Amino acid sequence: QKEVEQNSGPLSVPEGAIASLNCTYSDRGSQSFFWYRQYSGKSPELIMSIYSNGDKEDGRFTAQLNKASQYVSLLIRDSQPSDSATYLCAVRPMDSSYKLIFGSGTRLLVRP
Amino acid sequence: NAGVTQTPKFQVLKTGQSMTLQCAQDMNHNSMYWYRQDPGMGLRLIYYSASEGTTDKGEVPNGYNVSRLNKREFSLRLESAAPSQTSVYFCASSEPLSSGANVLTFGAGSRLTVL
Numbered sequence: 001q002k003e004v005e006q007n008s009g010p011l012s013v014p015e016g017a018i019a020s021l022n023c024t025y026s027d028r029g030s031q032s033f034f035w036y037r038q039y040s041g042k043s044p045e046l047i048m049s050i051y052s053n054g055d056k057e058d059g060r061f062t063a064q065l066n067k068a069s070q071y072v073s074l075l076i077r078d079s080q081p082s083d084s085a086t087y088l089c090a091v092r093p094m095d096s097s098y099k100l101i102f103g104s105g106t107r108l109l110v111r112p
Numbered sequence: 113n114a115g116v117t118q119t120p121k122f123q124v125l126k127t128g129q130s131m132t133l134q135c136a137q138d139m140n141h142n143s144m145y146w147y148r149q150d151p152g153m154g155l156r157l158i159y160y161s162a163s164e165g166t167t168d169k170g171e172v173p174n175g176y177n178v179s180r181l182n183k184r185e186f187s188l189r190l191e192s193a194a195p196s197q198t199s200v201y202f203c204a205s206s207e208p209l210s211s212g213a214n215v216l217t218f219g220a221g222s223r224l225t226v227l
Contacts, residue, residue: 044218
């Protein structure tokens with residue numbers, strides 16, 4: 001079982017819709033969770049971090065964390081074609097201050 | 113404000129050749145990392161350096177060596193390249209992830225092909 005799992009997609013949504021991206025993780029002791037966005041041919045960039053259960057909002061982005069279910073999600077409201085990218089979920093395992101374990105990413109396609 | 117700079121951006125090697133990927137950061141970060149990214153596999157940690165003078169293995173260290181030359185520079189060496197090392201390599205830096213400053217800043221990537 002992979003430590004961090006994501007559906008590879010592509011997830012296709014129309015412009016203006018809500019895109020919902022999901023991630024599950026296996027280390028129950030994980031404390032820190034991140035979403036990175038990666039445009040094709042570019043390097044990943046951090047868009048959200050979340051550390052406690054519940055929702056965290058930043059502009060059109062909302063990260064949701066449920067530690068009991070070992071589940072973290074990213075909602076993108078009012079999706080734009082410029083949001084089309086691969087979204088990587090990353091988790092810091094309990095036993096390390098330095099490692100981030102990445103999922104394989106979900107490719108999002110926002111149709112104009 | 114270069115951030116993290118990696119060289120070279122592209123490299124083609126023959127099996128058995130050696131090469132070094134260079135990485136430098138100008139953000140005064142303590143921690144530096146080398147990841148590889150393969151299709152469908154996400155980013156996998158090769159080696160990391162928590163601070164100047166220390167290096168540790170990540171998930172996929174076999175076939176690689178690293179050197180933390182100083183606080184700014186962290187190099188990745190392939191001693192005898194194999195086709196399985198064909199990948200895109202990313203260098204990154206951060207403050208220690210447990211410090212609360214959890215932003216990993218990535219370089220632009222180095223695309224390596226081993227024939």
